[in-house]
Amino acid sequence: MSHLITLATCNLNQWALDFEGNRDRILESIYIAKEKGARLRVGPELEITGYGCLDHFLENDVCLHSWEMYAQIIKNPKTHGLLLDIGMPVLHKNVRYNCRLLSLDGKILFIRPKMWLANDGNYREMRFFTPWMKPGFVEDFVLPPEIQKVTDQKVVSFGDAVINTLDTCIGAETCEELFTPQSPHIAMSLDGVEIITNSSGSHHELRKLNKRLDLILNATSRCGGIYLYANQRGCDGDRLYYDGCALIAVNGKVVAQGSQFSLKDVEVVTATVDLEEVRNYRANFMSRGLQASLSETKFKRIDVAVELAPMKARFDPLIVPSKSRPIFYHTPEEEIALGPACWLWDYIRRCNGTGYFLPLSGGIDSCATAMIVHSMCRLVVKEASEGNEQVILDARKLTRGGEGWIPNDPQELASKFFHTCFMGTENSSKETRDRSRELATQIGSYHVDFNMDSVVSSVVSLFEVATGKKPVYKIFGGSQIENLALQNIQARLRMVFAYLFAQLLPWLRGIKNSGGLLVLGSANVDECLRGYLTKYDCSSADINPIGGISKTDLKKFIAYASTEYNMPILDSFLNATPTAELEPITEDYVQSDEIDMGMTYEELSVFGYLRKVEKCGPYSMFLKLLHEWTPRLTPAQVSEKVKRFFFFYAINRHKQTVLTPSYHAEQYSPDDNRFDLRPFLINPRFTWASKKIDQVVAQCEGKTTDLDIMSID
Ligand SMILES: Nc1ncnc2c1ncn2[C@@H]1O[C@H](COP(=O)(O)OP(=O)(O)OC[C@H]2O[C@@H]([n+]3cccc(C(=O)O)c3)[C@H](O)[C@@H]2O)[C@@H](O)[C@H]1O
Ligand SMILES: Nc1ncnc2c1ncn2[C@@H]1O[C@H](COP(=O)(O)OP(=O)(O)OP(=O)(O)O)[C@@H](O)[C@H]1O
Numbered sequence: 196m197s198h199l200i201t202l203a204t205c206n207l208n209q210w211a212l213d214f215e216g217n218r219d220r221i222l223e224s225i226y227i228a229k230e231k232g233a234r235l236r237v238g239p240e241l242e243i244t245g246y247g248c249l250d251h252f253l254e255n256d257v258c259l260h261s262w263e264m265y266a267q268i269i270k271n272p273k274t275h276g277l278l279l280d281i282g283m284p285v286l287h288k289n290v291r292y293n294c295r296l297l298s299l300d301g302k303i304l305f306i307r308p309k310m311w312l313a314n315d316g317n318y319r320e321m322r323f324f325t326p327w328m329k330p331g332f333v334e335d336f337v338l339p340p341e342i343q344k345v346t347d348q349k350v351v352s353f354g355d356a357v358i359n360t361l362d363t364c365i366g367a368e369t370c371e372e373l374f375t376p377q378s379p380h381i382a383m384s385l386d387g388v389e390i391i392t393n394s395s396g397s398h399h400e401l402r403k404l405n406k407r408l409d410l411i412l413n414a415t416s417r418c419g420g421i422y423l424y425a426n427q428r429g430c431d432g433d434r435l436y437y438d439g440c441a442l443i444a445v446n447g448k449v450v451a452q453g454s455q456f457s458l459k460d461v462e463v464v465t466a467t468v469d470l471e472e473v474r475n476y477r478a479n480f481m482s483r484g485l486q487a488s489l490s491e492t493k494f495k496r497i498d499v500a501v502e503l504a505p506m507k508a509r510f511d512p513l514i515v516p517s518k519s520r521p522i523f524y525h526t527p528e529e530e531i532a533l534g535p536a537c538w539l540w541d542y543i544r545r546c547n548g549t550g551y552f553l554p555l556s557g558g559i560d561s562c563a564t565a566m567i568v569h570s571m572c573r574l575v576v577k578e579a580s581e582g583n584e585q586v587i588l589d590a591r592k593l594t595r596g597g598e599g600w601i602p603n604d605p606q607e608l609a610s611k612f613f614h615t616c617f618m619g620t621e622n623s624s625k626e627t628r629d630r631s632r633e634l635a636t637q638i639g640s641y642h643v644d645f646n647m648d649s650v651v652s653s654v655v656s657l658f659e660v661a662t663g664k665k666p667v668y669k670i671f672g673g674s675q676i677e678n679l680a681l682q683n684i685q686a687r688l689r690m691v692f693a694y695l696f697a698q699l700l701p702w703l704r705g706i707k708n709s710g711g712l713l714v715l716g717s718a719n720v721d722e723c724l725r726g727y728l729t730k731y732d733c734s735s736a737d738i739n740p741i742g743g744i745s746k747t748d749l750k751k752f753i754a755y756a757s758t759e760y761n762m763p764i765l766d767s768f769l770n771a772t773p774t775a776e777l778e779p780i781t782e783d784y785v786q787s788d789e790i791d792m793g794m795t796y797e798e799l800s801v802f803g804y805l806r807k808v809e810k811c812g813p814y815s816m817f818l819k820l821l822h823e824w825t826p827r828l829t830p831a832q833v834s835e836k837v838k839r840f841f842f843f844y845a846i847n848r849h850k851q852t853v854l855t856p857s858y859h860a861e862q863y864s865p866d867d868n869r870f871d872l873r874p875f876l877i878n879p880r881f882t883w884a885s886k887k888i889d890q891v892v893a894q895c896e897g898k899t900t901d902l903d904i905m906s907i908d
């Protein structure tokens with residue numbers, strides 16, 4: 196016996212507040228789902244508004260426009276014939292909820308508000324929504340008058356209910372609810388819900404996908420059942436990249452998986468599954484049977500007198516159940532190549548940009564940014580070759596390419612919109628200049644190379660004329676302060692030149708109807724955390740695709756790109772010592788990042804992880820590292836490293852307040868503007884914690900200490 200049913204979920208590239216665009220993508224997904232014979236279509240969380248509206252959710256206009264779009268969707272007869280699970284904000288009794296609206300053939304069946312809101316890391320749902328705090332409870336919801344006319348209903352149920360069709364039972368949970376210890380799907384499944392939808396607004400982070408998938412597989416393996424995961428995809432207007440990966444799982448096995456990174460605005464994932472497999476799995480799982488019979492939560496059933504999988508279809512030899520398949524994961528290097536590239540594409544097309552400008556130093560970081568733009572070009576060419584009309588139109592708009600032009604070569608595409616620039620000084624080496632030019636040639640960017648010594652020396656002379664004193668480099672006898680000032684002026688002038696060239700290059704090239712180029716930044720996550728950057732130099736840009744990625748991962752990405760894209764030039768970037776080239780090179784001195792910083796990039800990743808992810812202050816970070824790093828290091832050395840890290844982190848925290856918006860990619864990102872909220876005036880000596888660290892060091896060294904932690908000395 197089998198009971199086959201085809202179900203659909205999707206990845207939609209929604210854009211915050213783009214009501215009509217979002218509506219159209221929802222409609223397209225419904226049409227595709229219907230065409231594929233699906234009887235249920237689930238979409239991402241808050242898909243009508245876009246997930247990332249943030250404080251715009253506080254405007255009631257957003258609820259109003261959501262209802263308007265929703266009405267247009269469900270009254271369209273082409274959306275009838277399958278059950279729809281659509282997400283939007285809803286005001287009920289003057290309280291705003293993050294809701295799922297379930298409908299069939301133009302009638303709303305019920306509205307389910309999210310119960311467990313996402314409120315950590317990048318998420319602040321409690322700022323805009325109230326959670327529905329009444330499990331299993333349902334109230335009447337009076338539909339807005341305009342909707343009443345469309346659906347011919349006055350009141351629908353609102354709350355924690357499930358849908359009973361004539362042949363199965365369906366429940367909805369929303370994103371974060373899957374991540375909680377008491378997920379709603381547990382009680383639902385024990386109460387006989389066979390199909391569970393999950394609508395998500397879940398963002399990409401390197402190496403995170405397995406967490407989400409583990410939860411889904413774990414849930415369906417323990418509870419049995421069919422789980423449909425839908426997610427938003429793309430940059431919907433902020434630093435996050437939602438990474439799709441719509442998926443259908445049955446009893447702990449994946450039967451369909453959509454892509455994680457793609458330029459497709461709409462991707463529908465369908466599977467034909469057998470409800471009997473769920474019944475069989477559960478009924479033969481005796482301990483589950485006991486728990487189900489004792490389960491106290493009885494959900495209100497919203498009865499719908501239709502069969503989702505009619506008898507006729509159950510025995511159609513042409514309808515074949517989907518087979519289980521292995522899960523696909525990208526490597527972290529591929530994630531870096533694809534996620535930020537897709538984000539950059541959404542950004543430039545959505546802001547109607549003319550192109551990107553990148554200060555290309557010949558070092559690893561700006562090289563990685565350039566390679567991400569190259570990866571974006573490859574993705575565009577690939578999509579265009581597969582006939583993606585939207586991508587072709589967007590590429591024409593971006594490049595001001597005429598009717599009929601199709602991007603069919605990444606280098607040719609880059610030459611039209613991507614600009615790189617080497618800004619040399621007397622401290623620049625031939626190697627970095629050559630690497631920069633060679634890379635530009637290989638990726639096809641429009642490259643500019645100039646020297647700016649005359650400007651640097653004029654500015655320094657101006658200072659001398661105004662004050663009568665001339666700063667000199669340390670290696671020529673100057674002080675630390677003179678040395679830094681001479682470096683910072685070079686770095687800052689580069690920023691000024693970057694904006695000048697970004698504004699004028701399209702004009703120079705005669706690109707019609709163009710604005711300026713967007714300036715790309717290349718400061719990586721570790722430099723930001725340590726503050727190893729000059730405030731308002733080229734780290735200040737319009738957007739930064741690598742600001743959330745560690746140096747170690749960027750190097751792995753470049754090594755991957757070297758073979759994947761067959762570009763051996765990239766090896767020379769990997770083999771070069773990272774250097775800022777802001778100080779004169781002499782026979783026995785070449786500036787080096789790690790020596791300047793007083794710590795290695797590898798150590799910085801460890802400090803960053805412990806500070807942000809493991810929530811360690813200096814004392815507990817020291818204790819953790821004491822166990823990990825001794826006996827390789829002495830306790831005194833560990834203490835010195837931890838104190839040094841916290842010192843530089845604290846004195847440079849102010850730099851995070853003006854950090855260029857970056858693609859969020861790392862759990863330990865120090866982004867002050869959204870993710871890592873901290874004060875920026877901090878005593879860098881952490882005096883009390885330091886005393887406690889010193890006490891432990893002394894104990895380890897067998898010395899007695901006189902620190903009495905309970906009294907004031
Ligand atoms: N507490 C506070 N709150 C708010 N603002 C504060 C502040 N303390 C300083 N400031 C401001 O910040 C300024 C100091 O910051 P900043 O001008 O960046 O200068 P600063 O951090 O002193 O120096 C730049 C750092 O970047 C390193 N570096 C090395 C190699 C290359 C590059 C590069 O960028 O290419 C950079 C360099 O070794 C040095 O550690 C002060 O002059 C002041 O205006
Ligand atoms: N000679 C240069 N020409 C063009 N841009 C430069 C040059 N030097 C530095 N920049 C820009 O300033 C940014 C910060 O410079 P810094 O020397 O701190 O490099 P970094 O952060 O180590 O990056 P990279 O590895 O790209 O050199 C660089 O990422 C680059 O965008």
Ligand SMILES: NC(=O)CC[C@H](N)C(=O)O
Binds near residue numbers: 240318371
């Ligand atoms: N929108 C949500 O509820 C997302 C939260 C969830 N923890 C995630 O990262 O996927």
